[in-house]
Amino acid sequence: MKLLIKGGRIINPAENMDVVGDILIENGKIAAIGSSCPAAGAEIIDAAGLVVTPGLVDMHVHLREPGLEAKEDIASGTRAAAAGGFTTIACMPNTRPAIDSSIVVAGLTQRAKTEGVVKLKIIGALSKGLEGRELAEIGDMIESGAVAISDDGGHLDSTRLLKTGLEYTGMFGRPVITHSEDEGLANEGFMHEGAVSAVLGLKGRPAVAEDIAVARDIMLAEYANAPIHIAHVSSKGAVEIIRQAKQRGVKVTAEATPHHLTLTDEELRTFNTAFKVNPPLRSAEHVAALIDGLKDGTLDAIATDHAPHAFEEKDVEFRYAPSGFAGLETAVGVVLTGLYHTGKLTLPEIIAKLSYGPAKILGLDSGVLKVGAPADITIIDTEYKWAVDCIKFYTRGKHSPFESRNLKGKPLITIVNGSIIMQNGEVLK
Known part of the structure; x- marks a missing residue:
């Protein structure tokens, strides 16, 4: 099969390419990139006025399989990813049972081949059962294809175990991904600790809880000389700590989410459980710091932290609702609306954080457009106007803080x- 994507604005961050041109696809691979590729025998996609990018990569997704399929599974989650423009996603290990052995990694990889519609990469657990007491089968999981190791879902309290895990994963060149919040300070908090939490009478999760945990985790990575990735950064202090660590040469990377980049704790005045997430939505000064971190390279990726829940779980009093919401299908629209159309980030900057950046962190051969590479491509209309309707989502998670919002830009x-x-x-498979 031959496809010709014709006349689009090609943005390829890996090569600093931003040109109008064609991409020819043959036998599943990119055959040519240029100003006038041959069209004989090819199905033509007219991309005039559209943006053609490497297939988007989301390095932080919760697919809930195995064990929590009422929330999400590989079939529904990968279709949500396709609808959102993502061609590769990486799933976190906080499932039941946890993804803490090579058998589970291999099983999910095989399931993805039969049930999935986009490429699925597996992140294995750092500790057995995510219990934070004993290292999981890290080496075996990596040999079976795990692209990173994490106990995401909560902060790993054991300094000793994290140090040992970093030393071990460092031998494989794979990052440990951390959820960095000091639970001693953040435990039982429901939102960002600040003026809004005081008015609402809700116990807060202070930004310093994130700052302290990020500092500790980076110091351990620096000591072990091993790669570490800080997930869903949300605080101004954490951004500065990561910035300073990079200047020292620490092997640290970091991500921010669309919701932490565009929403503040002011949204929680409605007590809408769709806005409940960990780490919490913070004040405007923290949002500004995150955007600055993206611009200067302190933050390497934008990741959704897609965390769907069953409807009845979120349909409760705010304090009892689980944290998290579906993010795959709104990510591009939210980022383009909140960051590109407001002039805060350029389009090449955004595409880099959504494709090449996360792919590089996980050591993937995706996130690039080059001859001979797999033809994983996303075509985006940056001017497309649409309203979010959770009922139409492919994901099983029907809660979103962006419900009914008007967005501009869509894959x-x-x-x-x-x-x-x-x-x-429309997902065609």
Whole structure:
């Protein structure tokens, strides 16, 4: 099968490419990139006025399988990813049972081949059962294809175990991904500790809890000379700590989420449980610091932390609702609306954080457009106006803080290995 993507604005961050041109796809791979590729025998996609990018990569997704399929599974989660323009996603290990052995990694990899519509990478657990007491089968999981190791879902309290885990994963060149919040300070908090929490009478999770945990985790990585990735950074202090660590040469990378980049704790005045997330939505000064961190390279990626829950779980009093919400299908629209159309980030900067940046962190051969590479491509209309409707989501999670919001910008086509799997919002597989 031949496809010709014709006349689009090609943004390829890996090569600092931003040109108008064509991309020819043959047999699932990119055959040519240029100003006038041959069209004989090819199905033509007219991309005039559209943006053609490497397939987007989300390095932080909760697919809930195995064990929590009422919230999400590989079939529904990968279709949500396709609808959101993502061609590769990496799933976190906080499932039941946890992804803490090579058998589970291999099983999910095989399931992804039969049930998934985008490429699925597996993140293995750092500790057995995510209990924080004993290292999991890290080496075996990496040999079976795990791209990173994490106990995400909560902060690993054991300094000794994290140090040992970093030393071990460092031998494989794989990052440990940390949820960095000091639970001694943040435990039982429901939102950012500040003026809004005081008015609402809700116990807060202070920003310093994140700062302290990020500092500790980075210091351990520096001591072990091992790569570490800080997930869903949300505080001004954490951004500065990461910035200073990078200047010292520490092997640290970090991500921010669309919601932490565009929403503040002011949203929680409604007590809408869709806004409940950990780490919490913070005040405007923290949001500004995150955006600055993206611009200067302190933060390397934008990741959704897609965390769907069953409807009845979130449909309760705010303090009792679980944290998290569906994020795959709104990510591009939210980021373009809140960061690109407001002039806070350029389009190449955003595409880099959504593709090449996360792929590089996980050591993937994706996030790039080059001849001979798999044809994983996303085509985006930056001017497309639409309103978020959770009921129409492919994910099973029907809660979103962006429900009913008007967004500007949306993926129109998702291509995986040369096959169109999403077109105009409809997943075709």
